[in-house]
Amino acid sequence: MNGEKTKEAGESKVPVSFIEQIIIDDLREGKNNGRIHTRFPPEPNGYLHIGHAKAICLDFGMAEKYGGRCNLRFDDTNPVKEEVEYIDSIKEDIHWLGFDWDNREYYASDYFGKLFDFAVDLIKKGLAYVDDQPSDIIAEQKGTPTQAGTESPFIRRSVQENLDLFYRMNEGEFEEGSRVLRARIDMSSPNMHMRDPIIYRIIKTPHHRTGNSWNVYPMYDFAHGQCDYFEGITHSLCTLEFEIHRPLYDWFIDQLMTSAYRPRQIEFNRLNLTYTVMSKRRLLELVRDGKVKGWDDPRMPTLCGLRRRGYTPESVRKFIDLIGYTKVEAINDVSLLEHAVREDLNLKAPRVFGVLDPLRVVITNYPADKVEEMEIINNPEDESMGSRMVPFSKEIYIERDDFMENPPHKFFRLAPGSEVRLKGAYIIRCESFKKNPESGIIEEVYCTYDPETKSGKHLSAKKVKGTLHWVSAQHAIDAEVRLYDRLFSHEDPSGQKDRDYREFLNPDSLKVLKNCKLEPSLGSARPYDKFQFQRLGYFCTDPDSTPARPVFNRTVSLRDTWARMVSKKQE
RNA sequence: UGCUCCGUGGUGUAAUUGGCAACACGUCUGACUCUGGAUCAGAAAAGUCCAGGUUCGAGCCCUGGCGGAGCAACCA
Numbered sequence: 001m002n003g004e005k006t007k008e009a010g011e012s013k014v015p016v017s018f019i020e021q022i023i024i025d026d027l028r029e030g031k032n033n034g035r036i037h038t039r040f041p042p043e044p045n046g047y048l049h050i051g052h053a054k055a056i057c058l059d060f061g062m063a064e065k066y067g068g069r070c071n072l073r074f075d076d077t078n079p080v081k082e083e084v085e086y087i088d089s090i091k092e093d094i095h096w097l098g099f100d101w102d103n104r105e106y107y108a109s110d111y112f113g114k115l116f117d118f119a120v121d122l123i124k125k126g127l128a129y130v131d132d133q134p135s136d137i138i139a140e141q142k143g144t145p146t147q148a149g150t151e152s153p154f155i156r157r158s159v160q161e162n163l164d165l166f167y168r169m170n171e172g173e174f175e176e177g178s179r180v181l182r183a184r185i186d187m188s189s190p191n192m193h194m195r196d197p198i199i200y201r202i203i204k205t206p207h208h209r210t211g212n213s214w215n216v217y218p219m220y221d222f223a224h225g226q227c228d229y230f231e232g233i234t235h236s237l238c239t240l241e242f243e244i245h246r247p248l249y250d251w252f253i254d255q256l257m258t259s260a261y262r263p264r265q266i267e268f269n270r271l272n273l274t275y276t277v278m279s280k281r282r283l284l285e286l287v288r289d290g291k292v293k294g295w296d297d298p299r300m301p302t303l304c305g306l307r308r309r310g311y312t313p314e315s316v317r318k319f320i321d322l323i324g325y326t327k328v329e330a331i332n333d334v335s336l337l338e339h340a341v342r343e344d345l346n347l348k349a350p351r352v353f354g355v356l357d358p359l360r361v362v363i364t365n366y367p368a369d370k371v372e373e374m375e376i377i378n379n380p381e382d383e384s385m386g387s388r389m390v391p392f393s394k395e396i397y398i399e400r401d402d403f404m405e406n407p408p409h410k411f412f413r414l415a416p417g418s419e420v421r422l423k424g425a426y427i428i429r430c431e432s433f434k435k436n437p438e439s440g441i442i443e444e445v446y447c448t449y450d451p452e453t454k455s456g457k458h459l460s461a462k463k464v465k466g467t468l469h470w471v472s473a474q475h476a477i478d479a480e481v482r483l484y485d486r487l488f489s490h491e492d493p494s495g496q497k498d499r500d501y502r503e504f505l506n507p508d509s510l511k512v513l514k515n516c517k518l519e520p521s522l523g524s525a526r527p528y529d530k531f532q533f534q535r536l537g538y539f540c541t542d543p544d545s546t547p548a549r550p551v552f553n554r555t556v557s558l559r560d561t562w563a564r565m566v567s568k569k570q571e
Numbered sequence: 572u573g574c575u576c577c578g579u580g581g582u583g584u585a586a587u588u589g590g591c592a593a594c595a596c597g598u599c600u601g602a603c604u605c606u607g608g609a610u611c612a613g614a615a616a617a618g619u620c621c622a623g624g625u626u627c628g629a630g631c632c633c634u635g636g637c638g639g640a641g642c643a644a645c646c647a
Contacts, residue, residue: 146574179645346609
């Protein structure tokens with residue numbers, strides 16, 4: 001019965017966000033002639049981070065899903081903060097995520113002429129005036145959220161004088177800060193943004209696209225809605241902090257519109273992630289102060305950082321999908337992001353052997369000059385990925401913590417007298433070991449192997465609890481492996497009153513291992529190639545890698561129940 | 572002492588025009604395994620911020636509280 005009901009509904013019951021619901025309703029009602037047109041409007045003043053990915057997935061995703069279009073529009077109204085170098089990286093990151101804007105690449109600066117004309121128009125209507133006061137006086141007259149503002153003494157300037165002054169502002173006659181153009185709305189509005197907002201200011205810094213053509217530049221509020229209007233945007237999706245700007249957004253379009261069409265601004269919650277910071281200002285500080293190695297440091301929440309860390313675009317999109325869009329300001333757990341990348345890489349990443357902290361094991365009854373090629377499955381999740389040959393010989397490396405002289409209860413790995421399977425090879429038994437009498441460090445472990453237990457031989461009835469990864473000592477390649485931990489030790493580093501977020505920087509967020517031993521097939525890995533180092537985690541070849549010196553980044557570890565058990569016991 | 576928005580398991584999101592609060596992550600348990608980490612199965616966990624009201628019935632509607640966030644850049 002229930003099945004019937006669902007069937008009749010026609011669509012699966014996948015919940016949609018409130019924004020998607022609005023779009024569905026608009027489409028059904030035939031609003032905007034059944035068009036959906038969105039835009040993604042980054043300011044080219046920094047690199048995109050995962051918070052932008054959330055907006056990108058919505059803007060492009062909704063358009064894609066409902067047969068519409070999404071424009072890429074650079075919000076370049078402030079030449080002081082913006083640079084061309086960011087534009088290319090932004091485009092690259094959007095493409096990396098798997099979205100495209102065709103030929104619809106626009107700039108707010110494309111509309112400077114139209115915006116200027118519109119400002120002139122407002123002046124002529126008596127709805128804008130030039131104010132000669134300095135910024136601190138203007139701010140003072142704005143009042144406070146609980147107290148009405150007072151009118152500027154320049155509010156009653158004649159249209160002629162305003163026009164004359166505004167043109168001369170643009171001609172470069174006046175200094176920066178000496179005059180602004182303000183919209184005349186309501187100095188006693190309960191909404192601060194409606195108290196005669198500044199719409200044009202004088203800036204003499206050359207613009208990265210328009211050069212010295214302009215000396216006045218529109219403010220965000222005077223550009224955004226109008227650009228949406230010019231481009232025929234139907235749904236202008238932005239984050240919650242712009243909610244309070246919406247009346248202003250609508251007010252300007254009211255003055256401009258000549259038909260029933262008008263874009264609609266809808267706000268959603270911005271992405272916050274635990275153990276990191278997301279504001280461009282702070283990310284920039286981390287880069288400038290050398291707290292990280294650059295915008296693409298694998299610890300950064302930037303898209304280029306995540307990419308270098310080994311995240312796939314699919315995993316980022318999956319995560320975005322998981323958290324959804326609401327109006328609740330929340331902080332999302334990074335572990336969900338990590339889950340998303342594990343799930344994706346589990347299907348895609350070939351399994352390989354890599355020993356991060358090598359301990360030499362000598363198989364005493366194995367011929368010294370013998371080398372066997374062991375066939376190892378590349379990915380048990382995907383047969384089509386085939387198998388490869390891995391050399392096995394008398395001396396191998398295993399992970400140092402896979403051996404314990406005095407193992408605790410339920411330790412399934414190697415210990416004196418115990419047996420383990422070497423994945424894809426033989427079962428070995430630990431007979432003895434060599435320990436440095438001074439340091440107490442185990443230097444070598446001596447084992448015997450059972451030739452009857454070779455992998456693939458089904459006659460091997462012997463069962464052991466533990467299976468270890470290994471690398472043949474004479475064939476191993478040396479590599480550097482970089483392990484990453486959370487950049488901050490606090491869940492919400494920038495949300496602590498009276499504490500600077502930098503106080504919470506995790507000093508151990510990067511650990512570099514220089515003496516790792518990897519199976520020889522990894523010698524041909526190329527930057528951004530992804531692997532699962534069996535039993536350890538997912539790793540990605542770093543662009544610093546050279547054939548002589550491979551470098552790998554750990555994207556994320558595998559879930560480790562043993563480690564959890566151990567750490568619990570310690571508590 | 573203004574305006575706007577928000578308040579559902581540990582976390583994040585759901586719940587058609589009001590109809591016995593669902594899904595995912597995480598946690599715990601078990602099975603299986605040549606990855607202790609894959610995979611599979613199961614369980615615990617909220618009665619929806621509080622108090623009233625409307626209703627046969629409210630997380631959804633109304634009223635009043637409480638709590639949180641945002642708003643006073645010539646930033647976006």
